Amino acid sequence: MASAPVIDITQETAVSSAKDIAWTGKVHSYRPKGDWRTRVDAGINFHDDAIAELDPVDFEVIRQKLWTINMAHGDTITRISGSPVLATLDFNMSILTEDAEVVLNAPYVQFLNAGAPLGIRYILEHYSKLPGIDDGDIYCCNDPWIAACHQMDVLFAAPIFVEGRLFGWVANAGHQYDLGGIVPGGWPQNSEDVHSDPVVLPPFKLVEKGVMRPDLEAMYLRQSRLPDMVALDLRAQIAGVVFARDQVMALCTRFGATTVKAAMRRMLDQAQQNFQRKLNAIPDGTWTETRYIDEPLPGIRHNQRTQLTVTKRGDRLAVSNAGTDAQTIGTNGIPFVTWAGSITGIVSVSMLFEQLFAYGGGERQIDYEPTPGLLTCVDHPAAVSGGILHSVPMMNAMQAILARMMACDPDTKEDLVAPCADYVLPVLVGFDDRGNFFGQAILDCFACGSGARSFGDGIDSGGPTFSPLSMILNVEQIEQWYPLMCLYRRSDRDSGGAGKWRGGNGLRVAITPYRAQSMSIVTNTGGQGATTQNGQGLFGGYPSPASHYLIRHDTDLNERMVARVLPQGAIDLTGDTVWLSGKSNGTSLGHGDVFEVRIGGGGGYGDPLERDPALVERDLADDAVSQDAAERIYGVIAGDAEATTARRKALRAERRAWSRQETDTAAATAATGELDRAVHEYVIARDVDGERILACAHCGERLAGYSGSYKAGALMHEGPVTQIPSAPDPARFIDDPMVLRRFACPGCLTQIATEIARAEDAVFPEMRLGLN
Structure with missing residues (x-):
């Protein structure tokens, strides 16, 4: 195995121009041409007869x-x-x-x-x-x-x-x-x-x-x-x-x-x-989502950028991966089939569920426009098996885009969901007490927190949106099959994104070897799930914090077990602490060692200062949020309504000092004569003085021209990712400075958006209505 730190991730593959692309499945992925049936053997007799009246x-x-x-x-x-x-x-x-x-x-x-x-x-x-x-x-x-x-x-x-x-x-x-x-x-x-x-x-x-x-x-x-x-x-x-x-x-x-x-x-x-009917109810425009992927190979302390762009025109969607980094050696790439499946999968659960997931009909309205050789459409011979978890941030990107589109129509707004957690997947390998090889993937991320909705909280351990029926195994089954003991599997406070509606919390799970000759941990993580964030927040809601992998070596677990005292958290045990990165290929776990994985929660929805204080107090009582989050993010002082009102007023006032964005440069759009239309939880399109503009839905403050970025007229605060409750510092594993950006209306100071980005990257436009 090559030493990871010497890998040169600048050795990028060439990206073919459109006229040179041969989608044959050899180098570029297979994509059948429109006339593919002409190459089917004449001996195949297709049954395509159907009665006229059903x-x-x-x-x-x-x-x-x-x-x-x-x-x-x-x-x-x-x-x-x-x-x-x-x-x-x-x-x-x-x-x-x-x-x-x-x-x-x-x-x-x-x-x-x-x-x-x-x-x-x-x-x-x-x-x-x-x-x-x-x-x-x-x-x-x-x-x-x-x-x-x-x-x-x-x-x-x-x-x-x-x-x-x-x-x-x-x-x-x-x-x-x-x-x-x-x-x-x-x-x-x-x-x-x-x-x-x-x-x-x-x-x-x-x-x-x-x-x-x-x-x-x-x-x-x-x-x-x-x-x-x-x-x-x-x-x-x-x-x-x-x-x-x-x-x-x-x-x-x-x-x-x-x-x-x-x-x-x-x-x-x-x-x-x-699907056509639902698309026609949404204004034409372009929506984009940028997500990062950590560590092309274990030990390389950098991330790579992916971008998903969806253009809606009439009743059709055009989907592009332009803006994504070129593929490199390593495991950050996915092939075309995974990228396309990430799109149709989210369309199925979000807009075709009542059609029993008959996504072939919906797919007729989707035009895929991928550039091969990019991380989301890699060419042979890229390593792809270890990169499969990056399908989840791609689905979450599509989830965020589709949610923002669905918010433009009252009927579909009821069905939108914020993204769930990215996927963390530890794998245990070794030999049991009889000398038999074993391998077990801990699939507890199927009990991640689900994202918040436009009308309610996400579900704690509700599972990923993209897999409605998946589940986690009973602890007894895992312990029966493999030489380990599960010490706890419990809900994880503050792991869901804060918001007017809170993202569902995830889990913390800990295991220790039991009658194993040997055991080691292999870690696999999608996107930035172990450094920066999990589910993206919507409309001012916070992203959910990153997950983690933690080993405590040489603990006092045996003494506690003899005393019949089970640990409530791995960090409470004595012993040396090892934090594993999102990608690692075998860390030994010995007798008395404890391994903990934190499973992420879903993204939040809406300004946290709009959350009903009674719901925050309920969350405090249920240990779903911490006192720090209640006071610092939600502005709630438990049991004191007057103090809560004063705290929230002070937090809103702090936003007035946030920086002004540059003036939006989009060309003016003439007034259309249409009524005001919601295009976001806090943004409406309306006619003012002969121009169609984007304005705050609460106070009417002008944010941008109709075809501009509403963030351009907002106030912005840029700070460390650790502002997210319980979030770790990404610098533990990556060198790229990551920041949390928050945007507020200059008039009423409502928080209208959040994003996580490299500090060097420009503000993401997110939504551009109208088409050139």
């Missing part, structure tokens, strides 16, 4: 039955799999049309099966003649430049044939624990390129006409440190697609294939039309 009762029965099939597909996997990873529902599945349009996605990890349409179209385009696509076949793929989010999220896809014609597909993608690579578990943070990652397998036919090929299964299992577990997971995922395929075929027998196909097409059309 009975509404038949439609609803078929629609609900397809949903039930998809959900039972997930149940089938968990019933057969013996993996603790799949037991947490770290998978997703879908039902697709004959040409791989997603009819139904399931409410598990949203982005995980985003590669199904790409992988199936790749199979149709490249393998429809040899080795062919037949009834009973199942293809497998974990190639990130074709269909997998990373190598461990393995795709299984089965065609559905009805009367000899290709009717549709079913597919799933699930995280298989170990498929090789230089670090157990499949998240190697020290990979300089893909050749140190787990094995990459382009699509291949693992099951042929209903029979698994033993030669290919042996090849597949040979890569793993835990072949028995992987063999069981392999069969679980195969069983899932077999079950779903057979159930769809039975549905066709019951109602007729042309009736079922008509229902599938209506589901897609309804989702498209519903």
Whole structure:
């Protein structure tokens, strides 16, 4: 392994111009051309017939039955799999049309099966003649430049044939624990390129006409440190697609294939039309979100920038990664399929949930405009397996953008949610007391705090927005499978972002080795989850603080246990303290040592000084917020209404001393004659003196022209990230100075925005209404 500090992260790959891009899956990711079906073998007979008139009762029965099939597909996997990873529902599945349009996605990890349409179209385009696509076949793929989010999220896809014609597909993608690579578990943070990652397998036919090929299964299992577990997971995922395929075929027998196909097409059309309706209710404009990613390799104390830009024009979205840093060696990159899945996944849970996640219809309205060779669309041979957690800050970026867009319409504003926590993922590896190798990912981040809403608090340990059904394992299960003891798993005070509505708090979890010959910790973290922030705040709400990994060596735990006194926190124990960075590849954990991971909370919503003092006092009583946060951020003096009023008045007055921004340079927009329109929790668009402007919704103060940045007319305070309650100092692990910026209306002094940025970076525009 190369010494991390000598890596030159300035060795960037060249970014191709648009005319040179060959989206073949070789260097750049696979993206099928518009005429891809012309390269499908003529021997494939597509079933694309549908009845013209569909009975509404038949439609609803078929629609609900397809949903039930998809959900039972997930149940089938968990019933057969013996993996603790799949037991947490770290998978997703879908039902697709004959040409791989997603009819139904399931409410598990949203982005995980985003590669199904790409992988199936790749199979149709490249393998429809040899080795062919037949009834009973199942293809497998974990190639990130074709269909997998990373190598461990393995795709299984089965065609559905009805009367000899290709009717549709079913597919799933699930995280298989170990498929090789230089670090157990499949998240190697020290990979300089893909050749140190787990094995990459382009699509291949693992099951042929209903029979698994033993030669290919042996090849597949040979890569793993835990072949028995992987063999069981392999069969679980195969069983899932077999079950779903057979159930769809039975549905066709019951109602007729042309009736079922008509229902599938209506589901897609309804989702498209519903998405169009929601988009048309939002003003045209461009929204951007910037997030940073720490440590290209362990020990490199710098971060890299990503930017997501969404332009809404009419009923269409154009999505770009322009402004993102070029890929380098290391593990900060994700492929196109993960980036695109981060977008569709958030659209599904935010705007298509009532359409049963039929995101194929919604995706018809999205134009992806990625530049390859950037960190959010990396080219081969970038290391991608260890970078999979960076999909979460990308989803959180889309969550923030979509929330800001949805705030422009009263109907969709009720559905918006602030981003949840970024993902922290410790992996334990070693040998138990019988000499057996073990590996366990602690997936407790599936109990992170959810983001606040426009009308209420986030849910403590509510889980990530992007995975509605994922869960954490019972402690007893983990202790039964692995040589460890869980000391506590408890709610974490101040881990949610402050706001008018508070982000949900996360957890603190601690374990110690128990009957282990050896144990070490591998840490993996998305974005800046271990240095700077977790969930981004919305409309003046605070971001949630960073998480942490902490080891206490040579503690007095045994003495406490003998005295029957369990520790309430790892920091309370005696012993030496080691803080682990977001990326590390093996720190020993010995007898009597304690490891604690802090799971983050969700972002806050709105100015904290607008929070009902009674809610703050309730939070104090529940130990959900600290007294410091109550007084310093919320301005609440418990039990003293007069002192609270005075404290809040003083905190607002402090904002008057914040600095003025430069005058907005956007060209003036003529008055439109429209009524006042909310475009933000605290910003309205209105006509004033012949001009369309952005003004404070509370006091009417002019902030910018209609096409300008509302932050330009705001007061701004720039300070350390540690102003966030319970936030650590990012300088522990990164050298790039990070700051928290807060923006307030100059008139009424309402806090209208927050952002975290490198000190050297300009203020983020966030929203520009109107189009050039």
